[in-house]
Amino acid sequence: MNSAHDAAVVVGVDGSPAALRAVRLAAVEAARRHRPLRVVHAFVWPLLHISGAPPAGGPPGSGLRQQARRFVDEAVAQARAAVPDLPVTGEIIDGGPAAVLLGESVTATMVVLGDRGLGGFTSLLVGSVAIQVAGYADCPVLVVRGTERTTGPVVVGVDGSELSRLAVTVAAEQAAWRDTGLLAVHAYRHPASTGPGDMQPLVHDEAVLRGEEERLLAESLAGLGERYPHVPVTPQVLHARPGPALTDASRQAQLLVVGARGRGELSGLLLGSVSQSVLHHADCPVVVVRAPG
Secondary structure, three states: OOOOOOOOEEEEOOOOHHHHHHHHHHHHHHHHHOOOEEEEEEEOHHHHOOOOOOOOOOOOOOOHHHHHHHHHHHHHHHHHHHOOOOOEEEEEEEOOHHHHHHHHHOOOOEEEEEOOOOOOOOOOOOOHHHHHHHHHOOOOEEEEOOOOOOOOOEEEEOOOOHHHHHHHHHHHHHHHHHOOOEEEEEEEOOOOOOOOOOOOOOOOOHHHHHHHHHHHHHHHHOOHHHHOOOOOEEEEEEEOOHHHHHHHHHOOOOEEEEEOOOOOOOOOOOOOHHHHHHHHHOOOOEEEEOOOO
């Protein structure tokens, strides 16, 4: 039996400016999808054996749980101000932030969070919670960072892997909702190994190599025009490192979409090098797509 918040867009809040920014974008995202918005705050203090009740003799509403309630109430108000007719609910859930959001991801259509919260160090480019949630969530994760734009394309990183094909679909859907184009970027450095022990030639024919990479991108985009006929697609093949290439593209983009891991990356890694790079450096919000399970 489905619960009331199945398939909601879920946003994590902690009272920080980054979280409130995430709430506003999450509200818009929920409206695009015709889904409700669920605001959650992870209340970590019980795990540390610290009471959330007001201290003895303290003023009413001074306890940690009351403070958490204020975080949630403010976020709900921000969401309703951003999208007045949107169904919005808020809840405080005992647990650590990453664990709570990962639990929510099992039934959510998307999880949204800021790149850093109250516990994030300003010297870090992206918070550990965002990295953990993007690496393990059972649904796409939108990390709100960089510059918010209403113009420019949706950019997707393509490397020929099955996960990047899923990212292409997510990106095309986002472009359709935003009434904009899709820029599909495939950056390559050298031929990919096709099996253990493969030896690659020391000298490559650049024209042949580029032709192979262009075919890889075309295959990854095959059928997209039939599924999303109103989304103009621009394929771009670059001889460059994927992380910096996608970061460059993000400077004019509304959204950047990547797979959690790409072709040739070790499956035991939390996130691949490319998704790590764009989460740290992109100049627009980033969606990380991971295969469920």
